[in-house]
Amino acid sequence: MRRRCRRGHRRGLPHHRGISTPRTAPSPLAGAGHRRGHPPAPAGQRPPGAEEGRNGFGTDGYRGPCPPRGDRPHRYLLTVYATDRRPPVSAGASLDTLRRALSGHTLATATLTGRYGH
Template sequence: MSPLKLESPVFKDHHLLPPRYTQDAGNVSPPLTWSDVPDEAAELVLLCEDVDAPSGSVVHWTVVGIDPQSQGVEAGRTPPGGTVLANGFGRRGWSGPNPPPGDQPHRYVFHLYALAEPCVLPDAPSAEQVHDTVEERELTDGTLIGLYEH
């Protein structure tokens, strides 16, 4: 099955995230668009994680139950039909990039999964829990990587 196409109108894959979408400025979730969702998808799951955090991968955003007929999400919004889970900072919703000063640019990986059946995750899942849970239900997925440094 072909991968999902995941993009943003405000940054390109492997390019810098604008400050508005980080904790340095507005801390607003970035707008995203997606396509090529299989007809048999029951739901979409969105995960954004900092894979370069010093303590290991940190979850910045997890949304489950996204309508597979949707085609994206506007800045600062919850994807259509989605339920936002607590992130690695103990808050519900988006917590933008905030890497330690002096670090090389961190990679913020947005993963979008199309699942054959709905999944159940803990209220504040780790990135590993999300990956493990969706793996057996996954039809296809797509990624988009944003970079950020102070």
């Protein structure tokens, strides 16, 4: 399973990239990511076997929504991909590289849209 959270107004800017969350994990988001200014969650706090990849800000882990003060609310999309294999990419792979690796191996997707802002 792979997930990506991105802002709707800057298409394709991933805030988090989780790779290979096992289907046996109680929750794909449990223990994942970190807040700005804090280190990524240690492996022991993520579901066993889960990895985090490079986000659109050039760092590993999660970087949450933080639209500029006074800006209208932003849309954020969370997309989860069910695949028939682990994508053969490194954690720092680009979003395009990951999409190519998933081509032909995606069984299903689901997307949630949220709004956040001041």
